[in-house]
Structures are given as C-alpha cells and as structure tokens.
Amino acid sequence: MAQKISQATSAYGIDISDRFSGQVENPKHRAKYDPKHVNGIARFPGCPPCGFLPEKSL
DSSP: OOOOOOHHHHHHHTTOOHHHHHHHHOTTSOOOOOHHHHHHHHHTTTOOGGGGSOSSOO
C-alpha cells in the first residue's frame, strides 16, 4: 500500500539529512543507503524491509 510521505519527512524519520536523502535518490550522485538506513525507512511507515530491496541481484 503506497503512502504519501515526503522525502524530507522520511529523512527526518530515519535520522538523516534531507540533503543526503536527495543525493541517494539522484542517479547522478554515488550516495547510497546502507542496511541501517533501509531498516529505518521500513520501520518509519511500518513496512517490512524486504519491500525496499530487489528480489534478485543483477
């Protein structure tokens, strides 16, 4: 189920800067979320972490 949460709100919820979140979401930057971030992102809206990870590696 999709939830409408802004990038700034989700960044605040997982205790990262909205600037870092913007860099991760921008394909021109090399910044990436680590597993701790993925767990925080999933915990914030109450979703399982596996929903944010690909099923298979490419």
